Amino acid sequence: xxxxxxxxKFFTYRADLISSSIxxxxxxxxxxxxMLLLTSKTSHVxxxxxxxxxxxxxxxNIIYSFFYMFFSRGFxxxxxxxxxGRLDGxxxxxxxSQFIMTCLYITYTHAIRLIVGLSFLVYMIMYLHLHxxxxxxxxxxxxxxxxxxxxxxxxxxxMTLTIWFPKLSNLTDLLYQVNQVSKFPQxxxxxxxxxxxxxxxxxxIIIVTPVKYLLQKALLGDVLLLVLFACGMLLIxxxxxxxxxxxxxxxxx
Amino acid sequence: MRYLRFFLLQFQxxxxxxxxxxxxxxxxxxxxxxxxxxxxxxxLSNGWTSAEITSYYLFAIVIYAGAMCHQEEHxxxxxxxxxxxxxxxxxxxxxxxxxxxxxxxxxLIQGSVGLILLGLLILLFxxxxxxxxxxxxxxxxxxxxxxxxxxxxxxxxxxxxLGFWMTETRGAFEAVNVLIVIFSGTLMPLAFLPEWLxxxxxxxxxxxxxxxxxxxxxxxxxxxxxxxxLISQLIWIVIMYLxxxxxxxxxxxxxxxxxx
Numbered sequence: 001x002x003x004x005x006x007x008x009k010f011f012t013y014r015a016d017l018i019s020s021s022i023x024x025x026x027x028x029x030x031x032x033x034x035m036l037l038l039t040s041k042t043s044h045v046x047x048x049x050x051x052x053x054x055x056x057x058x059x060x061n062i063i064y065s066f067f068y069m070f071f072s073r074g075f076x077x078x079x080x081x082x083x084x085g086r087l088d089g090x091x092x093x094x095x096x097s098q099f100i101m102t103c104l105y106i107t108y109t110h111a112i113r114l115i116v117g118l119s120f121l122v123y124m125i126m127y128l129h130l131h132x133x134x135x136x137x138x139x140x141x142x143x144x145x146x147x148x149x150x151x152x153x154x155x156x157x158x159m160t161l162t163i164w165f166p167k168l169s170n171l172t173d174l175l176y177q178v179n180q181v182s183k184f185p186q187x188x189x190x191x192x193x194x195x196x197x198x199x200x201x202x203x204x205i206i207i208v209t210p211v212k213y214l215l216q217k218a219l220l221g222d223v224l225l226l227v228l229f230a231c232g233m234l235l236i237x238x239x240x241x242x243x244x245x246x247x248x249x250x251x252x253x
Numbered sequence: 254m255r256y257l258r259f260f261l262l263q264f265q266x267x268x269x270x271x272x273x274x275x276x277x278x279x280x281x282x283x284x285x286x287x288x289x290x291x292x293x294x295x296x297l298s299n300g301w302t303s304a305e306i307t308s309y310y311l312f313a314i315v316i317y318a319g320a321m322c323h324q325e326e327h328x329x330x331x332x333x334x335x336x337x338x339x340x341x342x343x344x345x346x347x348x349x350x351x352x353x354x355x356x357x358x359x360x361l362i363q364g365s366v367g368l369i370l371l372g373l374l375i376l377l378f379x380x381x382x383x384x385x386x387x388x389x390x391x392x393x394x395x396x397x398x399x400x401x402x403x404x405x406x407x408x409x410x411x412x413x414x415l416g417f418w419m420t421e422t423r424g425a426f427e428a429v430n431v432l433i434v435i436f437s438g439t440l441m442p443l444a445f446l447p448e449w450l451x452x453x454x455x456x457x458x459x460x461x462x463x464x465x466x467x468x469x470x471x472x473x474x475x476x477x478x479x480x481x482x483l484i485s486q487l488i489w490i491v492i493m494y495l496x497x498x499x500x501x502x503x504x505x506x507x508x509x510x511x512x513x
Contacts, residue, residue, distance in 0.1 A: 015421040016421060018421065018424070019422070019423040019424045021424075022423075022424030023423050023424045023427040026427045026428055026431050027431075030431050030434070033435070034440060037435070037440065037445075037450075038288075038291065038440075039295075040446065040447045041445055042295040042296055044296065045291065045294045170276050170277070170280075173276075173280055174280055177280050177284065178283065180284055181287060184290075184291055185294075188291050188294055189290060191293075
């Protein structure tokens, strides 16, 4: 039902559909072009070869396409829903409020990001003659799901703060920028401050781990870390939301 | 005098939004800071040292904040599509001047925040920076910065006026943003681009918006190289202004305000 409603909306605003499609195609291509340009005069960065970095860029498109498609629009309206007291109506409904706040809108145009990323990944797999087995594909799909869970939980934890600071409408803009952290190898953040590393660590493993898995370079520890972080952060973000609701004062409060 | 008063009014209006302006500034610092970390691990053979790359991105943050205008979305959506332009047309000032004073207020505040941050970093970590110590080069770099602001302003006005002909401008604006990121040197110094792309970049106006002012302040431009860059900036400003006048002339005939 939710998928159908969103599909109807998708076809109703056709000018917006075309405009968004162009914008997403541009940014999806830019992610790959950016890596091509950054590595045009260097063969290795922190032990990662140019081809591996390009796979990283393709994977960034794939994983974020799912997140943007299913959750970003909900998060975009998060602060205004709270600021204008529209959360009142949501809390009275017999459905989990976190679900309504974050999962109600689907932006199908982000599928373009997925198509661009997937096409480029297939090209790189063929170009590098990587041996891909069905088991590897299944494992990879699971890792993508866990990565999306981490992004979702990260955004949820940050956006929940708008219960206390409802005017912080540009928090989502900050998160869109912070997402860029995951576009690059984890090693580049070595030597950065511990505080920075602690806050950004989950984002540094979400793209790198599936890429290492696909290149058959991932250790069991890498995979376990991703899975544990995904499950732990999802639980923590849910409890944090429930806790924050106690402080919600509504618009007239 | 009336323009000074008008500027002060705009400045007062903009400063009310200061907390959001600071957040916007911080947002613009994330990508360059990641790129500084990225280049630490790259083996480059084009003569740029680690200190030069670091100071390039830090100067780029400040110059981006102080010179890169962002009025195109406001012009296209709020003024042209939602009819806000009507109110401006009735005022005894030209529309472009009103937008100019508004934008200059934003750039002054964001540029000042950037300058304070850069000053602190230079004081704390002088070994990370390379910058010109010659007063004549510094003064010429300041002139280049003013021209770079003027160029981005007229260019973004031209982009904003596309709203007269397009109902959905988002796709076009994103395309322009990507071109600016690649060809202005926001992503990386133009010297790091493949040679064929570097040549194209010098033919476009974007390099004169950010790249040349940055390398000028870094001291990478000799005094003889300033002349051609300043002249190119002036030529691009004139071309963009003429284009703005043409688009305005034809666009305003298409403009229809909605109201009662």
